[in-house]
Amino acid sequence: MNILVVVFHFPPISGGGVIVAVELVNNFAKLGHSVTVVTPNIEWNGPIYDPKLHANVDVVKVDVPSKNQIKVAARRCKNYLKNASVKLGQEKKYDFIFSIFHPFHMAPHAAIQAGKELQIPTIVKIDDAVYQKTTGLKSIQRKIEKSYNSKALKQSSLVLVPNSETKTVVENFYGVNSANISLVPNGVDLNKFIKSNPKSRRIIFSGVMYHHRGLDKLLNILPNVLKKIPDIEVLLYGNGPELDKLKSIVNENHLESTVKFMGWIPNEQIPSILSNASLGIGPLRSTDVTKGALPIKILEYMASSLPIIAIKDTLPSDVLYDGENGFLVENEKELEEKIVTIFSNENMRMNMGIKSRQIVAEFDWEILVNKIISQFEGLRD
Numbered sequence: 111m112n113i114l115v116v117v118f119h120f121p122p123i124s125g126g127g128v129i130v131a132v133e134l135v136n137n138f139a140k141l142g143h144s145v146t147v148v149t150p151n152i153e154w155n156g157p158i159y160d161p162k163l164h165a166n167v168d169v170v171k172v173d174v175p176s177k178n179q180i181k182v183a184a185r186r187c188k189n190y191l192k193n194a195s196v197k198l199g200q201e202k203k204y205d206f207i208f209s210i211f212h213p214f215h216m217a218p219h220a221a222i223q224a225g226k227e228l229q230i231p232t233i234v235k236i237d238d239a240v241y242q243k244t245t246g247l248k249s250i251q252r253k254i255e256k257s258y259n260s261k262a263l264k265q266s267s268l269v270l271v272p273n274s275e276t277k278t279v280v281e282n283f284y285g286v287n288s289a290n291i292s293l294v295p296n297g298v299d300l301n302k303f304i305k306s307n308p309k310s311r312r313i314i315f316s317g318v319m320y321h322h323r324g325l326d327k328l329l330n331i332l333p334n335v336l337k338k339i340p341d342i343e344v345l346l347y348g349n350g351p352e353l354d355k356l357k358s359i360v361n362e363n364h365l366e367s368t369v370k371f372m373g374w375i376p377n378e379q380i381p382s383i384l385s386n387a388s389l390g391i392g393p394l395r396s397t398d399v400t401k402g403a404l405p406i407k408i409l410e411y412m413a414s415s416l417p418i419i420a421i422k423d424t425l426p427s428d429v430l431y432d433g434e435n436g437f438l439v440e441n442e443k444e445l446e447e448k449i450v451t452i453f454s455n456e457n458m459r460m461n462m463g464i465k466s467r468q469i470v471a472e473f474d475w476e477i478l479v480n481k482i483i484s485q486f487e488g489l490r491d
Contacts, residue, residue, distance in 0.1 A: 114204040116221035120149040124159035126406040137479040139164035153178040157374040191220035199228040211236040231267035270294040273426035275402030297475035303413035314387035319350035324394025329359040331446040384414035392420030400424040412470035417462035435465040
């Protein structure tokens with residue numbers, strides 16, 4: 111089978127969405143399919159992600175306007191990616207086009223239009239947060255986004271969503287017919303991750319430090335936690351717009367010996383780092399961005415047999431089972447209490463970690479990619 115993948119984010123760009131794209135194309139290829147990736151030729155000055163791609167994966171970089179301004183390029187790339195995809199499709203017969211959705215990237219629009227011109231199905235995967243409302247000026251931006259994305263998603267052959275919460279949003283907000291939506295979550299390569307050390311006293315976060323991650327809440331309650339569990343460590347990997355604020359909180363509360371800012375690390379080092387942790391931090395602030403979203407980092411924590419703590423109304427209900435593989439908390443007081451509980455009971459911590467690994471086994475990439483292929487086969491029947 112020949113698969114054409116049209117995505118905006120691809121190496122050397124880094125981030126969770128890029129990991130999703132790479133895992134998908136590599137697993138398509140491992141199953142024996144020929145994969146061609148069409149992606150913009152973007153000037154990227156951030157952390158470099160340089161994964162090994164399967165021999166059956168070819169990458170076509172397309173020159174687009176504003177290549178040195180990634181947010182502008184995301185909106186101006188549609189015709190360039192579409193034309194390149196159509197040209198490839200005229201030279202080689204593809205069975206279907208696959209794309210990954212983002213509210214403000216035009217790659218899925220290019221994929222859908224190319225599919226219509228080539229008369230082949232287009233499958234769009236939604237792997238990030240899809241949010242329905244904002245306030246202020248962003249509400250105008252959201253109405254515009256809703257209009258053009260509703261039209262595009264309705265024209266796709268199939269929309270894949272990560273969970274039932276996102277399915278409801280895609281139906282009600284974007285108006286996509288339920289019959290054209292299927293549940294396929296994000297995944298993780300279980301073979302890359304090993305069991306963590308339950309004797310560790312280390313709390314870990316990896317990723318971009320955005321406001322909606324709520325890391326300030328974690329730092330605010332640490333002084334009280336340390337009074338009861340004085341030997342814990344908190345390692346924060348990554349950077350982002352909240353970094354300076356978080357460093358100020360650490361300095362103001364004299365937490366320098368407990369909290370370490372570790373900076374960016376190559377993706378291939380994450381399994382080793384997680385193997386020496388004992389608790390993974392999920393979203394600690396419930397917003398339109400975090401509700402129903404499933405960050406790749408959460409699956410990586412679970413694959414490493416870590417219990418998870420997150421605020422209620424964030425992670426999908428089939429990922430974090432309160433009291434079984436971690437805790438859902440409502441406020442900072444509960445966050446403090448549950449961290450103390452987890453570090454006061456090694457057996458609980460170990461059993462929760464085992465449960466995390468059992469749950470995430472259903473999210474193995476090979477299983478999910480086979481499901482996508484089955485969904486395509488259903489379109490042909």
